[in-house]
Every structure is written in C-alpha cells, then in structure tokens.
Amino acid sequence: MFLSPEGRAAGEAVLGWMREAGMQAGLDTMGNAVGRYEGERAGLPCLMLGSHLDTVRDAGKYDGMLGVISAIECVDTLNKQKKRLPFAIEVIGFGDEEGVRFGTTLLGSRAIAGTLAPEVLETKDPGGTSIAQALIQFGLNPEHLSKVKRKKSEVLAYAELHIEQGPVLEAEGLPVGVVTAINGFSRLRVTLRGEAGHAGTVPMALRRDALAGAAECIVMMERVAKSVPELVGTVGRIEAKPGAINVIPGEVQFTVDVRSPLDSVRQEAVADVKSEIARIAAGRKIRADIESLQDFGSSACAPWLMRQLERAVEARGVRVRRLPSGAGHDGMAIKAIADIAMLFVRCKGGVSHNPAESISEEDARVGAAVLFDFIHEFEPLSA
Ligand code: GLV
Ligand code: MN
Ligand code: MN
Numbered sequence: 001m002f003l004s005p006e007g008r009a010a011g012e013a014v015l016g017w018m019r020e021a022g023m024q025a026g027l028d029t030m031g032n033a034v035g036r037y038e039g040e041r042a043g044l045p046c047l048m049l050g051s052h053l054d055t056v057r058d059a060g061k062y063d064g065m066l067g068v069i070s071a072i073e074c075v076d077t078l079n080k081q082k083k084r085l086p087f088a089i090e091v092i093g094f095g096d097e098e099g100v101r102f103g104t105t106l107l108g109s110r111a112i113a114g115t116l117a118p119e120v121l122e123t124k125d126p127g128g129t130s131i132a133q134a135l136i137q138f139g140l141n142p143e144h145l146s147k148v149k150r151k152k153s154e155v156l157a158y159a160e161l162h163i164e165q166g167p168v169l170e171a172e173g174l175p176v177g178v179v180t181a182i183n184g185f186s187r188l189r190v191t192l193r194g195e196a197g198h199a200g201t202v203p204m205a206l207r208r209d210a211l212a213g214a215a216e217c218i219v220m221m222e223r224v225a226k227s228v229p230e231l232v233g234t235v236g237r238i239e240a241k242p243g244a245i246n247v248i249p250g251e252v253q254f255t256v257d258v259r260s261p262l263d264s265v266r267q268e269a270v271a272d273v274k275s276e277i278a279r280i281a282a283g284r285k286i287r288a289d290i291e292s293l294q295d296f297g298s299s300a301c302a303p304w305l306m307r308q309l310e311r312a313v314e315a316r317g318v319r320v321r322r323l324p325s326g327a328g329h330d331g332m333a334i335k336a337i338a339d340i341a342m343l344f345v346r347c348k349g350g351v352s353h354n355p356a357e358s359i360s361e362e363d364a365r366v367g368a369a370v371l372f373d374f375i376h377e378f379e380p381l382s383a
Contacts, residue, residue, distance in 0.1 A: 022079030031095030052097030060357020114149030167350030196250030
C-alpha cells in the first residue's frame, strides 16, 4: 500500500538494487523510487523505464514489480559490460499505481508527468488521512510536489514491461506480446443513505435499507456492463454502516470501476449507471451521492516505439503478437510527457490481482532479454 511501512521497505530494497546496478538512486517527493544511469555524458535526456511498487490487497508478486526488477536487471547488465548509451536510462518504481489506499490511482506517475493537481493531495484514505498528511508522516514534503515533474525534453520515451494479467499470450503459446493501447477507466464512489433501524421491529415495507439498495445498484451495474462487448464493470469495495447483524444498514459506500477500449462506450455506460442509481435510490426513498474519483481515456502506444519493441521480440525468435491492455498502467499518466510502449509477459492461467498470479522463469528471462535489446538498440524519434 502507498506510503505504508511495507511500501517503504519495498522502496528501500529497490533503491539498493538500483545502486548495485550502477545507478544514482533516491526517493522523490511522491515516494517514487527513481534510479538514473547516465549515458555517454552526464545530463542527457533519458529513456524512462519502470512500473509500480504498490500492490492491490492480496496481490500477486509480479504485477508492477516485474517491470521494475527487469529494468534494473537490464541496467545492471549494461553496467557490468561498462557500456554507456547515447542517452541516460531512468528506472522508476512508482509509489502508487493501484490507487488502493486513496481510491484515486496513478499518483506516482501523475506527479512525474506534472498532471497531479495539488488539490488531489487532500484526498483521504478510509482512515481519514489525506495524501498530504501521509506524505508528511512518511518524511516527504508535499509542498515540493512540483519538483517531481519532468519536462518533455528530459524524456525520450517511456517503456514498461508488465505481466499480461490475462490469458491471451498463454492461449497462443507466446512468452511476450506488444501492447497496442491501454483501455480507459472511470472510477466512482457511491454513498447511499437510508435509515438505520431495528432488524426485528421495522416491517419490510417501511424500511429504507441502504445495503439492499446497493445490492440492486450492483446488479444493475453488472447488467449495463454485460450489454456491450468488451465493456467491463466492477464493484470492488463496499462498506455498510453501522455493520451489525441486527441493524438495518443506514449508510453504504461502494466503488464502481468501468472500463472499455472505447472512451465513448465507457462514458455512456457511466452515464447510464449514474442515472440508474438515482432511479433506484428514489424508488427506495434513499439518498444517493455519486463522486467521480477518476476518468482516464484510452491510451495508445506509439507506433514508432512498438516497431522498435517488435524488432526486439523478433530478434529473440518470437512471433510478434499485438494486444490491448485491459488493465491500467503508469504509461497512461506518463504519456502526457512522453510516447509510451509496453511489453507483456505471459501470465499463468491469466490470473492476476490474486496471490496465485504467476509467470515462468523462462518467460521472465525472455521478457528481460527483449527489454534489454530494445534499450540497447533504442533510437529516439528525432535522431
Ligand atoms: C491496475 O492494476 C488497474 O488496472 O486497476
Ligand atoms: Mn494491478
Ligand atoms: Mn500493474
């Protein structure tokens, strides 16, 4: 979890590995672990690599971390070969990508892209701690947020290796694939307020049960999501208050996550879900407040970078498979300052966001080797 003791331990381990690989490394003000390997001379623009260090609850161990470790491994190889390239390499372990703690995601990469509005730092976790307070407790100074921002001229491109988190590469017998675009997402927080009451005394017709209302909303959301191919919708978190076996729930809060490759489809689905929640709430005489936590449009990978990545895949004797990403990634934020590319590594059984998430050692090797060749042969667009 972002800015947690475990997050600190992960960040420190990663900074140690970055230094062992010959990089200058430190935490930035947003808690990102940043390592830099200079090019042929100091101060050159960089090829930015990386992924995130935070995880979801009960996560697998590859989502995020695999991309950070693989990138460090590539730099370590260059360093051992005493090789400097005509550009610098920066490896970033983003402090927050998942958004589990604060509900709003990509905090680390948005800070680096300079698109994180200072007001976002007032967002609170379920315990009432704001991002700004959490940064201070972590020993970081939120007033320095703007110093984290990188200029377009400093970043030649961004490339991320990531576990696929889906079944496509496995089904086709391929160790790696090249991402075409990252699906957009919308996140909502819905609060329903009815009336708490005695579970034994209030007749069914007189209840204003917020949790029964939420149940109706969830089933409605599922129906909306199933109505269009490739549209997906999830309620991943729900909390009922006061939360006792013999009390009618008076207040419920739940999250909604909607995604689609097409922004128009996603936006239409979100509008439908919002109006249906209002209708369901009115019918039950409960109040509904819907807060939009985040909207991200679909993010295309840059064709010129995909071509270079595909050359690296082919050089390892692997057939090139292009595929979209259903999951969100840091590149969605970084694309505000640089073109992006992503390499997916085959995932066992397509299982992710689950402790059973797994990859084979051989596939991890192929992924890192492709990333290494891509870095080694990388040609910036303007060259
Ligand atoms: C990140 O894993 C996301 O897609 O939610
Ligand atoms: Mn994830
Ligand atoms: Mn991830």
